[in-house]
Amino acid sequence: MPGLAPGIFISASVFNNASNLRLSFVKRPGQFRLIKKTTKEDYDMARVALVTGGTRGIGAAISKSLKAAGYKVAASYAGNDAAAEKFKAETGIPVYKWDVSSFDACAAGVKQVEADIGPVDVLINNAGITKDGAFHKMTLDQWNAVINTNLGSLFNMTRQVIEGMRARKFGRVINISSINGQKGQFGQVNYSAAKAGDIGFTKALALENAKGGITVNAICPGYINTEMVQAVPKEVLEKSILPLIPVNRLGEPEEIARAVVFLAADEAGGITGSTMTVNGGQYMV
Numbered sequence: 001m002p003g004l005a006p007g008i009f010i011s012a013s014v015f016n017n018a019s020n021l022r023l024s025f026v027k028r029p030g031q032f033r034l035i036k037k038t039t040k041e042d043y044d045m046a047r048v049a050l051v052t053g054g055t056r057g058i059g060a061a062i063s064k065s066l067k068a069a070g071y072k073v074a075a076s077y078a079g080n081d082a083a084a085e086k087f088k089a090e091t092g093i094p095v096y097k098w099d100v101s102s103f104d105a106c107a108a109g110v111k112q113v114e115a116d117i118g119p120v121d122v123l124i125n126n127a128g129i130t131k132d133g134a135f136h137k138m139t140l141d142q143w144n145a146v147i148n149t150n151l152g153s154l155f156n157m158t159r160q161v162i163e164g165m166r167a168r169k170f171g172r173v174i175n176i177s178s179i180n181g182q183k184g185q186f187g188q189v190n191y192s193a194a195k196a197g198d199i200g201f202t203k204a205l206a207l208e209n210a211k212g213g214i215t216v217n218a219i220c221p222g223y224i225n226t227e228m229v230q231a232v233p234k235e236v237l238e239k240s241i242l243p244l245i246p247v248n249r250l251g252e253p254e255e256i257a258r259a260v261v262f263l264a265a266d267e268a269g270g271i272t273g274s275t276m277t278v279n280g281g282q283y284m285v
């Protein structure tokens with residue numbers, strides 16, 4: 001499987017009208033295995049998952065894995081219509097365009113998703129951006145854009161769904177933070193502050209909702225093989241980044257998706273307020 005690290009799974013899910021069954025598969029080199037059969041009725045009853053920034057990179061892998069695990073999935077994005085349409089055509093997952101840094105846009109967007117596929121049971125706050133620069137040269141715009149998109153979005157999005165989750169006594173909120181929110185990073189005061197804020201948000205919200213069947217967790221990816229990291233020159237990657245990663249490779253988006261599916265499960269109700277690191281051993285906390 002070129003480009004994939006050993007042990008990475010590809011998952012897929014198809015609905016077979018003839019048999020009225022949804023068939024979920026898992027594939028890895030040399031293997032193609034049916035893992036689950038669900039009826040159309042099961043699908044109609046399935047939990048609804050909303051993935052912000054769910055059309056590209058890590059978010060796209062999360063959307064696909066949740067769908068393969070049997071969720072009804074909606075994916076949001078900011079403005080890359082071409083990527084979103086391609087993702088929709090390939091996966092059949094509906095896509096929605098709004099800016100997660102706007103509270104009002106999130107309110108309207110979530111309302112539309114809920115009208116289309118049902119109340120949100122699982123929210124993945126994944127959308128994020130970087131606008132790097134040394135702090136002594138950082139502009140207010142660089143600061144505000146990164147704080148509002150990576151941290152403000154957690155308020156803007158989660159506030160729309162938390163009351164419904166509390167009323168239904170079930171919910172999963174999973175926030176995609178970053179290794180750089182845990183350890184800091186040169187040139188990323190804005191990003192590190194926002195991602196560290198995501199972890200504080202996770203812990204406080206987990207405490208407030210622990211009795212109500214709602215879990216809130218954060219995942220901190222290390223360097224993941226997405227367009228963002230592929231843009232780094234090969235030489236920089238090989239000389240300066242890979243030597244810092246004990247597993248000696250970038251992470252794959254599917255590895256973050258696997259952690260999300262684990263935390264989203266009904267069976268994961270005892271895991272809340274946690275920060276899961278998926279960084280190839282680069283930073284151990």
Ligand code: NDP
Pocket residue numbers: 052053054055056057058059076077078079080081083098099100101126127128129149176177178179220221222223224225226227228229
């Ligand atoms: P990508 O840049 O590949 O994808 C980002 C996604 O977020 C896109 O779908 C984008 O939409 C969407 N998005 C960006 N800004 C907004 C906004 N204002 N409103 C709505 N959607 C928005 O990012 P990655 O997949 O690399 O990263 C995903 C998350 O993981 C981010 O939170 C990132 O900080 C975090 N992370 C990534 C790491 C990595 O190595 N890649 C490492 C650690 C953390 P559109 O397609 O329209 O632009």
